[in-house]
Every structure is written in C-alpha cells, then in structure tokens.
Amino acid sequence: MHHRFQASLLATALLALPALAPAAEAPFASTYAPIGAGPVLITDATVLTGDGRRLETTDVLMKDGKIAAVGTDLDPAGATVVDGRGKWVTPGIIDVHSHLGVYPSPGANAHSDGNEMTSPVTSQVWAEHGVWPQDPGFAAALAGGVTSLMILPGSANLIGGRGVVLKNVPAETMQAMKFPGAPHGVKMACGENPKRVYGGRGQAPMTRMGNIAGYRAAFIEAQRYREAWDKHEAASRDEGKRRKGAPAGNGQPPARDLRMETLAEVLRGEITVQIHCYRADEMALMMDLAREFNFKIHAFHHGVEAYKLADELAAEGICGALWADWWGFKMEAYDGIQENIALVDRPSNGCAVVHSDSSEGIQRLNQEAAKVMVRGERAGLKLPPEHAIRWLTANAARAIGIADQVGTLEEGKMADVVLWNGNPFSVYAKAEKVYVDGALLHDLNDPARRPVSDFMLGQEVSP
Amino acid sequence: MKRLFLSVLLAAALPAAAQDLLIRDATVHTAGAAGTLRDHDVLVQGGVVRAIGPGLAAPAGVTVVDAKGKPLTPGLFGGLTGLGIEEVSGEPSTVDGGLALGAMVPAHEGSSWRPEFDVDVAFNPHSSAIGVNRVEGVTFTVLAPSALPGGSFVAGQGSAVLLDGRYDAALAGSRSLFIDLGSDASGLSGGSRAGQWMLLEQAVAEARSGGGDGLLTRAGRAALARYLAGGRVVFHVDRAADIRQVLAFAKKNGMRPVIAGGNEAWRVAAELKAADAVVLLDSLANLPANFDSLAASLENAARLHRAGVRVGFSQRGDATHNARKVRQLAGNAVANGLPWEAGLAGLTSVPADAFGLGQRGRIAVGQAADLVLWSGDPLEVNTVAEQVWFGGVPASMRSRQTELRDRYLAPKGNLPRAYTGH
Numbered sequence: 001m002h003h004r005f006q007a008s009l010l011a012t013a014l015l016a017l018p019a020l021a022p023a024a025e026a027p028f029a030s031t032y033a034p035i036g037a038g039p040v041l042i043t044d045a046t047v048l049t050g051d052g053r054r055l056e057t058t059d060v061l062m063k064d065g066k067i068a069a070v071g072t073d074l075d076p077a078g079a080t081v082v083d084g085r086g087k088w089v090t091p092g093i094i095d096v097h098s099h100l101g102v103y104p105s106p107g108a109n110a111h112s113d114g115n116e117m118t119s120p121v122t123s124q125v126w127a128e129h130g131v132w133p134q135d136p137g138f139a140a141a142l143a144g145g146v147t148s149l150m151i152l153p154g155s156a157n158l159i160g161g162r163g164v165v166l167k168n169v170p171a172e173t174m175q176a177m178k179f180p181g182a183p184h185g186v187k188m189a190c191g192e193n194p195k196r197v198y199g200g201r202g203q204a205p206m207t208r209m210g211n212i213a214g215y216r217a218a219f220i221e222a223q224r225y226r227e228a229w230d231k232h233e234a235a236s237r238d239e240g241k242r243r244k245g246a247p248a249g250n251g252q253p254p255a256r257d258l259r260m261e262t263l264a265e266v267l268r269g270e271i272t273v274q275i276h277c278y279r280a281d282e283m284a285l286m287m288d289l290a291r292e293f294n295f296k297i298h299a300f301h302h303g304v305e306a307y308k309l310a311d312e313l314a315a316e317g318i319c320g321a322l323w324a325d326w327w328g329f330k331m332e333a334y335d336g337i338q339e340n341i342a343l344v345d346r347p348s349n350g351c352a353v354v355h356s357d358s359s360e361g362i363q364r365l366n367q368e369a370a371k372v373m374v375r376g377e378r379a380g381l382k383l384p385p386e387h388a389i390r391w392l393t394a395n396a397a398r399a400i401g402i403a404d405q406v407g408t409l410e411e412g413k414m415a416d417v418v419l420w421n422g423n424p425f426s427v428y429a430k431a432e433k434v435y436v437d438g439a440l441l442h443d444l445n446d447p448a449r450r451p452v453s454d455f456m457l458g459q460e461v462s463p
Numbered sequence: 464m465k466r467l468f469l470s471v472l473l474a475a476a477l478p479a480a481a482q483d484l485l486i487r488d489a490t491v492h493t494a495g496a497a498g499t500l501r502d503h504d505v506l507v508q509g510g511v512v513r514a515i516g517p518g519l520a521a522p523a524g525v526t527v528v529d530a531k532g533k534p535l536t537p538g539l540f541g542g543l544t545g546l547g548i549e550e551v552s553g554e555p556s557t558v559d560g561g562l563a564l565g566a567m568v569p570a571h572e573g574s575s576w577r578p579e580f581d582v583d584v585a586f587n588p589h590s591s592a593i594g595v596n597r598v599e600g601v602t603f604t605v606l607a608p609s610a611l612p613g614g615s616f617v618a619g620q621g622s623a624v625l626l627d628g629r630y631d632a633a634l635a636g637s638r639s640l641f642i643d644l645g646s647d648a649s650g651l652s653g654g655s656r657a658g659q660w661m662l663l664e665q666a667v668a669e670a671r672s673g674g675g676d677g678l679l680t681r682a683g684r685a686a687l688a689r690y691l692a693g694g695r696v697v698f699h700v701d702r703a704a705d706i707r708q709v710l711a712f713a714k715k716n717g718m719r720p721v722i723a724g725g726n727e728a729w730r731v732a733a734e735l736k737a738a739d740a741v742v743l744l745d746s747l748a749n750l751p752a753n754f755d756s757l758a759a760s761l762e763n764a765a766r767l768h769r770a771g772v773r774v775g776f777s778q779r780g781d782a783t784h785n786a787r788k789v790r791q792l793a794g795n796a797v798a799n800g801l802p803w804e805a806g807l808a809g810l811t812s813v814p815a816d817a818f819g820l821g822q823r824g825r826i827a828v829g830q831a832a833d834l835v836l837w838s839g840d841p842l843e844v845n846t847v848a849e850q851v852w853f854g855g856v857p858a859s860m861r862s863r864q865t866e867l868r869d870r871y872l873a874p875k876g877n878l879p880r881a882y883t884g885h
Contacts, residue, residue: 105750105751105752106751106752106753106754106756106757107752107753108753136750136751137750140749140750192553307868307871308871310871325785325787325788326781326784326785327595327784327785327864328550328551328552328591328592328595328781328783328784329551329552329553329781329784330551330552330553330554331551331553331554334551335867336864337864337865337867337868338864338868339868339872343868343871343872358780359750360747360748360750360780363747363749364747364795367791367795367844370844370845371791371844371845373845374838374844374845374846374847375847378847379868379872380872425844425845426843426844426845427791427794427795427797427798427842427843427844427845428794428797428798428843429798430798455751456751456757459751459757461703461727461730461757461758462757462758463749463757463758463759463760463762
C-alpha cells in the first residue's frame with residue numbers, strides 16, 4: 001500500500017515538472033490547425049464517456065473544436081444535428097503503437113523508415129522524420145475511429161529513438177498532423193530483437209545481459225550529460241541574477257548531443273517512456289533500471305506476459321499496451337493468452353491499453369477489445385462496454401501523455417468523437433462518423449467525406 | 464481430484480472410439496443447402512451425423528447435450544497454416560514448413576526445386592498451437608509449405624489435416640501443390656515475375672517429358688506430373704493480371720487452381736467464375752501492401768460472391784498461431800456485404816469442397832460429426848466456442864493458454880504459482 005502511494009506521488013511529481021527551455025524551442029514544431037467546423041449536436045445516443053460512464057439517450061455537443069456539453073435535451077441552436085438514436089458515441093480511438101508512415105503501404109524498400117539499425121542506441125533519431133503523410137493506412141485507421149496515434153520507431157535497437165503523437169488528419173506534412181503539446185515518447189526494446197539484430201553481426205548486445213548493460217551505459221552517459229547542462233543552466237541563471245561573481249566557467253554551453261538530449265529529457269521526465277517488452281521477468285528488470293536512473297516508465301508495449309506482473313505494473317502506474325491475441329511468433333511471445341488485457345486491467349489503478357502495431361489491427365481496435373471482453377467475462381471479470389472503452393481511449397491517452405486533451409468526453413477537451421452505427425464491440429459495428437476537433441473527417445455514408453491519399457488518387461485499379 | 468479431472472479432459476483430446484451423441488435444441492447452421500435450422504436436434508452415431516430434425520428420439524445410451532438454442536456449426540477450417548509444422552515462428556529449429564536446400568547444396572550439385580517436398584510427414588499433432596486453436600473451434604487446416612530464400616517459389620505439397628490430436632491426421636485426397644507468385648516471390652525467380660512463368664513452363668516440360676534440363680529431380684518430375692492430370696494447385700497470388708495468367712496456365716496444364724490471397728481477385732471475378740476457381744482470401748487485407756494489391760478492398764469477398772465465385776478464408780499474417788482469427792475474417796466480410804451464410808460457408812463447406820473433403824464441412828446426414836457449439840453468433844468477435852466435437856467425441860476445451868490463464872487468474876497462494884495447475 002505504502003509502495004503504491006509512493007509511486008503515485010512520484011508520478012504526480014513528474015507530471016508537474018515544467019518543460020525546460022529547449023523543449024519550448026522545439027524544432028519541427030506542430031503546425032496542426034483544427035479544420036474549422038460549426039457546432040455539431042449528436043442527439044439521443046448511447047454515450048460511453050471514456051471515464052467509465054455509459055449514458056443512455058444522451059446528447060453530445062461539439063463547438064469550436066471542443067466538447068461543449070454531454071447531457072440530455074441540449075439546445076440545438078445553430079448546430080448541425082445528427083440523430084444518434086440506436087447509435088453509440090465514444091471518444092476518438094487512440095493507438096499508442098503504430099508504424100503508419102514509417103512502415104507505410106505500399107511496403108516498398110524505399111519506404112522502410114522505421115528502424116535505424118545502425119547502432120543499438122539511436123536515441124537521436126525521431127520517428128517523425130520518417131513519417132510519410134501519404135500512407136493510405138492513415139485513412140483506413142480513421143475509418144476505424146482512430147483520431148490520435150503514436151508513431152514509434154521499430155524495436156531493433158535498445159533505444160530506438162523518439163516517437164511522435166499525431167492527430168489522424170490528412171495533411172501534406174507531418175508537422176500539420178503533429179499533436180500540439182503532446183510529449184515525445186522514447187522507444188526502447190527488451191529481449192530478442194536487439195540481441196538478434198546486433199548479436200547476429202557479432203556485436204553487442206548479443207545476449208539479454210548485453211541488453212541491460214547497453215541501457216545502463218547509455219543512461220550513465222545521459223546522467224553526466226544532464227548534469228553538465230544543469231550546471232551550465234544554473235550558472236547562467238546565477239549569472240543573470242548576480243551579474244557579478246558568477247561561478248567559475250567560461251559560460252559556454254556544453255556541446256549538444258542529440259543522442260544524449262533525448263535521454264536527458266527522459267531523466268527530466270519531459271518525454272514519455274515506451275518500452276517494447278514481452279516477458280514478465282524482463283519487465284521487472286526494466287522497472288529496476290528505471291529505479292536505478294530515476295525515470296518513469298509509461299507503458300510496456302506488446303507485453304504478452306504482462307498478466308504475470310499485473311499487480312506490480314498497477315502499483316507503479318505503468319500501462320500495458322497489448323494485443324488481444326497475438327502469440328507464439330517468437331519465443332518471448334510463447335506465453336500469450338487472450339485474457340492478458342483483462343488481467344492487466346484487473347488491479348485497481350491497472351492501466352490496460354489495446355494497441356495495434358499493425359496497419360490492419362489499427363482499423364479495428366474495437367474488435368480487438370471485444371475479443372478480450374468476452375474472454376475476461378467468462379473468466380469472471382466484469383468488463384462492460386463503458387469500462388472496456390477506456391482501453392482504447394482514456395488509458396491510451398494516459399500512456400502517451402495526452403490525457404489532459406483527449407481520451408474522454410469531458411467538456412473542454414478536443415472534440416475527437418466517434419459515432420458508431422451500433423455497439424462498437426461487435427464485428428458488425430462501423431464508425432459512421434469520425435470527428436477530429438469537431439470536424440467531420442470520415443463519413444461512412446458520404447464518399448466525399450472520406451480522405452483519399454495522393455498515392456491512391458487516380459490509380460486505375462483503385463478499390 | 465482436480466488432477467484426475469484434467470487428465471480425463473486431456474485424454475478426450477486424443478482419438479477415441481466415437482460415441483453416440485444427441486445435441487438437442489440447437490440453432491443448426493448446416494453450411495449446406497438446408498441453411499439454418501432453428502430448434503433442431505442433431506443425432507450422431509458411429510462418428511457421423513445420422514439425423515437432423517426437431518424432437519428426435521434419444522436412442523438408449525446416447526449422451527444428450529442441451530444446446531439451449533445456441534448456434535451449432537461444422538468444425539472450422541483454420542486456413543492455410545503451419546499448424547503442427549511450426550511451433551515458434553522465429554525459431555528455425557521449430558519450423559518445418561519450408562525447404563531451402565539451396566542454402567546447403569551448391570547449385571551444380573543439385574536443384575533447389577523440389578516439388579516433391581511434402582510437409583505432411585513433419586506434422587506434429589501435439590503442437591501447442593493446435594490445442595490453442597482447437598478450443599476455438601478450428602477442427603481442420605491445410606498444411607501450406609512456404610517458399611523460402613534458397614528454395615523455390617514452388618513451395619511443395621501439403622494436405623488437409625484433422626486437428627483432433629491423432630498422428631495420422633492427413634485427410635485422404637486433399638494433397639495439394641503450393642506455388643507462390645508475384646512480387647513476393649520474384650526474389651526466387653531471377654528478379655522478375657516473368658521468370659516465374661518461364662521456370663514453371665520449363666518444370667512442366669520436364670515433368671511431361673520425364674527428362675530435361677535439370678530443374679527437377681526424377682522424384683520432382685514425377686510429383687509435378689501428378690498435378691498435370693487434374694491435380695489441385697494452390698497459387699498464392701494477388702494481382703489481377705497475375706491471376707489471369709494463373710487461370711490460363713492451370714487450364715493449359717490440367718490443374719485445378721485454388722487462389723490464395725487474391726487481393727485483387729474481385730477485378731477478375733468473371734474469369735474466376737468461368738474457371739470455377741475457389742478463392743481463399745484474407746478479408747482484412749484492404750491496404751495496398753504492395754503494387755500487386757492496389758485494388759485490395761474490404762468488399763473483395765462480397766464482390767466475388769456476387770459474381771458467383773466460391774470464397775473461403777485464410778489469413779496472410781500470423782496464419783498459424785492465430786488461426787482462430789479466421790472467424791473475424793468471415794465476420795468482417797459479412798460486415799462488408801457478404802451474406803452471413805456465405806461467410807460461414809467460407810469457413811466450412813467451401814474449403815472442405817476445395818480440398819476434396821466430401822465428408823466434412825457441413826452438418827448433414829452422413830457427414831463426419833466434427834461440430835462446434837458456440838456461445839453466440841460464430842462470426843462475431845464477442846463469442847466463443849463452448850464445445851468442440853470430433854466425430855461426436857467431445858474435445859478437451861483446455862489448452863496451454865487456458866492453463867496459463869487459470870494459473871494467473873487465481874489469487875497468489877502460499878506457494879509459488881509453479882505449484883498450481885496440476
């Protein structure tokens with residue numbers, strides 16, 4: 001109990017840290033601008049709010065790109081009214097693990113931009129620099145109700161680089177999709193992949209021992225780097241205050257090192273930590289690594305054995321971003337079970353997330369959740385739709401650091417909303433209308449409101 | 464006590480003498496001409512369905528199961544998979560689905576073209592992946608060899624196998640030849656899909672003449688020759704133009720083609736219908752994964768069905784371990800316009816017919832009683848298989864995954880979890 005309390009205090013402290021100066025001047029800044037739209041009122045729908053509530057015959061009002069109200073008999077004045085009778089409303093779906101854009105369709109060699117497999121630690125690379133906005137997979141994901149997604153580098157490296165959170169809007173540039181204010185997430189990988197890729201070249205890491213040694217060496221270096229910068233910044237501040245008698249030092253900043261900058265931001269709690277890790281024992285090692293260097297892990301991704309460590313993950317406030325049923329494709333995936341997500345969800349403060357890591361899976365995360373719900377229920381857990389929707393919305397938002405802006409239908413949050421033509425936890429359900437910041441960007445019944453990427457435009461064999 | 468219970472259940476997974484069974488009051492989805500029969504009973508004797516009807520009399524000694532109106536279907540086809548020939552995909556020592564002699568044998572010492580390669584003999588009925596999928600209603604699959612670098616795009620042969628745990632699981636008359644075509648295979652044909660047809664024509668010529676230029680061994684010529692007289696050949700192919708080439712090639716050489724994949728098949732639906740070819744597709748493959756699949760569509764199955772083409776389901780991704788996902792393929796095809804009955808047929812009667820399994824794939828008098836009772840709509844993602852029968856014998860509904868689940872579902876005891884699950 002005590003332990004859990006401490007962990008949540010730590011989490012709160014980290015979240016409260018102000019962004020440092022370099023972050024404020026972040027390059028490759030978001031140019032995302034909501035697509036303007038008038039107010040929209042969805043009436044008389046079954047509403048899953050994302051915070052655990054299910055409201056029958058309820059209205060949702062979107063205005064100025066925000067959720068303006070959720071209630072009954074809302075005033076339709078000036079709003080486009082959408083009849084929600086027999087339909088369901090949820091927050092926009094969030095996928096915390098996607099490679100759209102960096103491993104796009106078509107999967108041409110020239111498009112393979114997701115894994116900088118040149119060194120086990122490539123924290124200097126950013127997924128956003130590899131994102132091809134014309135990937136037709138974005139539109140397909142939108143049709144599945146996905147309104148935000150984190151694009152991550154691949155898992156070949158111990159530390160693969162920075163992931164970026166995007167709004168799922170059609171655009172010519174990555175910057176125009178970039179989720180404003182969302183933190184980066186560093187991608188790390190446990191287990192088989194790094195040791196296979198580098199061990200196969202006769203280079204470190206060749207073993208799981210080498211994996212851990214590799215993370216530790218990198219973070220030891222990052223601690224020194226951070227200290228040098230902290231010292232410099234403190235000196236600059238002192239100099240500014242006192243003008244005279246500043247501490248020794250020539251006032252020159254330390255040399256910038258992009259590789260170390262990312263890890264220093266991890267140590268400062270400015271970017272989220274997203275770790276590809278399958279086995280429970282390895283997750284426990286990574287939790288100890290985080291303790292050694294005093295950083296917070298936000299989510300373990302894939303985690304087919306997360307169910308073995310569910311209490312510990314919940315106690316530390318770590319989310320499990322998981323598949324419904326993938327297993328067996330490699331040794332570390334051999335113990336997968338279909339109740340994994342439900343068991344990670346079970347403890348109080350459990351944070352289960354359904355992720356895709358797949359251009360197919362991202363199109364139907366609702367179906368993936370449904371597979372878990374039925375099996376969890378049959379195992380005796382209570383998993384009604386209003387609860388399970390959190391796996392795709394609020395919990396996902398929490399895992400990637402955007403819960404203050406999306407993930408629930410709270411007033412004032414971005415109006416990322418999906419109107420489903422029925423209970424979304426069914427193979428027959430479809431996202432009928434998908435709104436991003438209040439703008440209708442996908443309409444099942446209006447081809448003119450469905451994006452077509454430049455790549456697909458004019459292809460003679462278009463579907 | 465619990466140990467005894469479990470071993471009884473596990474034993475039930477083994478081949479046993481068929482027992483007589485009466486399933487009462489099911490919604491019987493026959494996957495045949497009779498369609499769906501509500502409030503019907505199914506009587507099984509000697510491993511086969513003896514009667515279907517409302518209010519059947521229970522013969523003495525028969526086990527009676529009350530279905531309470533739940534759906535009963537034939538056992539499902541798991542798709543073209545490596546079930547029983549692939550334990551852990553990423554561990555080469557556990558994977559027997561592909562032949563790559565070229566990686567071992569210098570080119571001048573032997574050909575890497577071995578159509579005589581037949582994966583049936585590698586089949587392990589006790590693979591954990593089989594139990595995991597059996598409890599989800601998958602009762603048969605077709606073993607599909609894979610084309611590997613260092614091998615040939617003519618991947619070899621495989622048969623339909625029954626997944627009830629028996630050793631001799633191959634189903635008579637189902638052996639098929641597998642050929643991979645298109646951009647995925649161009650690395651094995653000199654970098655060109657035209658090379659695929661050049662090499663295939665050469666191989667056929669060698670098989671016909673019994674001699675030739677050394678692409679095939681003597682055994683390989685004999686093996687291929689068997690397919691030139693009405694043999695079943697599964698072509699993995701997506702691009703519409705390539706599918707037309709397949710149909711022409713198959714016709715010319717007396718092969719019965721099955722199209723696997725077929726992402727662009729709907730564009731040549733009329734030709735497929737004329738050739739009476741079956742398409743085993745992945746209805747979730749809607750992205751232009753490569754330049755062979757620009758016309759990939761969620762409506763592929765529905766459009767083919769409307770044109771009169773028989774459609775079944777097989778996954779492109781993790782076909783083996785997650786074979787159970789075939790239900791989701793069918794459900795999504797239905798959500799995108801395929802009639803429900805055709806969706807079920809794509810998991811049962813269509814693949815059974817395509818591979819010559821006359822006694823399976825339907826619930827009908829005289830058919831093998833491989834049956835599944837479902838908690839609800841079998842094409843839904845929010846339902847599960849409640850009971851699976853092979854020849855009327857109940858299969859264990861336990862697998863390695865249910866064991867792991869139960870070990871970790873239970874609260875921690877005084878002893879480590881390693882002491883649970885016996």
